[in-house]
Amino acid sequence: MTQTAWAAFRAELREFASGQLPDAMIPSRFVVLPELPKLPNGKVDRSRLPAFTHDDSSGAAAYLPPRTPEEIRTAAIWADVLGVGRVGLRDNFFELGGDSLAAAQMAARLHAATGTQIGLRNLFDHPTVERLVRHLESRGTEPTVGVKGHPRSIASEDLSAEALLPDDIVPAPDALPASAGPYEHVLLTGGTGYTGAFLMRELIDRSTARLSVLVRADTPERAAERVRATMEQYGVWRDGDEKRFVGVPGDLARPYLGLDRETYRALSGDVEMIVHNGAWSNYALPYRRLKPVNVLGTQEVLRLAARCRIKPVHYISSLAVYPGRPGDHHWAEDEATDPEGVVGGYRQTKWVGDRMMAQANARALPTCVYRPGQISGAQSTGSCATDTFLNATLKGCVQLGAALEFDVQLEMTPVDFCAATVAHVALGGQWHGSSFNLPGGHPLPWDQLVELLAECGYPLRRLPYPQWHAELTAAHERGEENELARFLPLFGADLPAEDLGYKGSRPLFGTTNLRAALAGSGIECLPPERELLGRYLDYFEAIHFLPARAERTTS
Incomplete structure (x- = not known):
């Protein structure tokens, strides 16, 4: 096998494994055999499997030794950090077992050895010795990476091809027609996530339906336990809820779920409606890594919806499906049709899912699409998830004592408002074929959020982005704890990744459908102002996610 063919095959194996296994179980190395040795009974003879060494034949064929002093030094540091015998010029840091922590250690070691500051984003964008050394040698002369060269994205033309719904996803000829409601049996995906917990609460409160909740678990009992634990964590569990739902062990990334x-x-045959909320929400991962769950999983949901009984599918998408562009742009609640400017793995997978919903609806499979902004805490209680990018940024800036200057505006959608909207519309069964923008109360510029933090007891220094980034990376290299550590690949030395926001972008999201669907429902969204933000910060302080606040200013 040639070096190029082996590298491509190894990447395909890792992509497949990442869709089937937890991160910790994904192999970092592979041995390729013509066939597996078998016992007479047909089972694999493990005793005849070759022992793995770093110099296995498939890997040896791909090994290319470093040549220049810079390449040799970099490869030696990688080998030491990763604990491997040798590192070839084109070996991938992450395929050799590297992770964010190892990347930070490697960057610190290179800095100490060469005096050159290596941003973690540099390593994620240039994950081989050859590419990293070449990048560092040409730093300052390379053009800015554009959308087509975005390391976590695929090209726009490829994205359009990815969004083509498979031909077999059509209502079965003998399928029963869709129920007009009220629904007796609803399937929910993503029930162990933050938004999922609030969707559970709203679906239970607003209907008499029994719920089946798809969960990664070994048994129905364990699946139900996971759902309950999440609802309890966010304060939305009530006695008796256990009688309203069952856990269904499954996996969005696998065929037939x-x-x-x-x-x-x-x-x-039994489910009458599906709320598809399940997704892998990770801005730091590339499209190909997120595809099994976010894209193929959405296909499987639609495939299930077309079998035996036609089931309306209500899909939780995102405002991130709209292209990021500087200036003023108005986005109506139309189909997502323009992939140019949609960058970042997570954003692209949601765009693909959004497009597939429109195609399914055109094939007589009823769908609705909901596009919230960044999901924020509950406006009723202040309960917040701690693992979102926005909240990690807030905590990271508090830990650093400084906020970056960033000319973007946030669309913050309270989680309980989002869940109530989805449940109300889905259970009503009147808006099939529609899309809804859920941008929240009003846009919140980043600098105003920083001002609100100060008013609520967390004053921060405001630093130009390059200075803020230098302080953040220096703190990380000193071993200081910071919530943004796992997101460092998204922050370049000169500017953040495009998928985090677009400088000078002022999108306006139409809400005609949303306002019509919520008319008379009593469902309202609070604006992201001091009262609501203070409620979030009270919650973060109570659970010790943020430190106790300094004396707060009066309004």
């Missing part, structure tokens, strides 16, 4: 034949057939 990882369900056995009997369970799949039962859900196909």
Whole structure:
């Protein structure tokens, strides 16, 4: 196998494994055999499997030794940090077992050895010795990376091809027609996530339906336990809820949702409506890594919806499906049709899912699409998730004592407002074929958010982006704890990644459908002002996510 073919095959193996296994179980190395040795009974003879060494034949064919002093020094540091015998010129840092922590250690070691500051984003964008050394040698002369060269994205033309719905996803000829409601049996995906917990609460409160919740678990009992634990964590569990739902062990990344034949057939015939909230929400991962869950999983949901009984599908998308562009742009609640400017793995997977919903609806499979902004805490209680990028940024800036200057505006959508909207519209069954923008109360410029933090007891220095980034990376290299550590690949030395926001962008999101659907419902969204932000910060302080605040200013 040639070096190029082996590298491509190894990447395909890792992509497949990442869709089937937890991160910690994904192999960092592979051995390729013509066939597996077998026992007479047909089972694999493990005793005859070759022992793995770093110099296995497939890897040796791909090994290219470093040549220049810079390449040799970099490869030696990588080998020491990763604990491997040798590192070739084109070996991928992350395929050799590297992670964000190892990347930070490697960057610190290179800095100490060469005096050159290596940003973690540089390593994620240039993950081989050859590419990293070349990048560092040409730093300052390379053109700015544009959308087509975005390291976590695929090209716009490829994205359009990815969004083509498979031909077999059409209502079965003998499928029962969609129910007009009220629904007796609803399937929910993503029920163990933050938004999922509030969707559970709203679906239970607003209907008498029994809920089946797809969860990665070994047994139905363990699946139900995970749902309950999440609802308890965010304060939305009530006694008696256990009688309203069942956990369904499954996996969005697997064919037929990882369900056995009997369970799949039962859900196909019994479920009357689906709320598809499940997704892998990670801005730091590339499109190909997120695809099994976010894209293929969405296909499987639509495939289930078309079998035995036609089931309306209500899909939680994102405002991030709209292209990022500087200046003023108005985005109506139309189909997502323009992929140019949609960058970043997570954003692109949601764009693909959004497009597939429109195609499914055109094939007589009813769908609705909901596009919230950045999901923020509950406006009723202040309960917030701590693992979102926005909240990690808030905590990271508080830990650093400084905020970056960033000319972007935030669309903050309270989680309970989002969940109430989805449940109200989905259970009503009147808006099939529609899309809804859920941008929140009003846009909040980043600098105003920093001002609100100061008023609420967290004053921060405001630094030009390059200075803020230098302080953040220096703190990380000193071993100081910072919530933004896992997101460092998204921050370049000169500017943040494009998928975090667009300087000078002022999008205006139409809400005609949303306002019509919520008319008379009593569902309202609070604006992201001091009262609401203070409620969030009270919650963060109570659970010790943020430190106790300094004396607060009066308004």
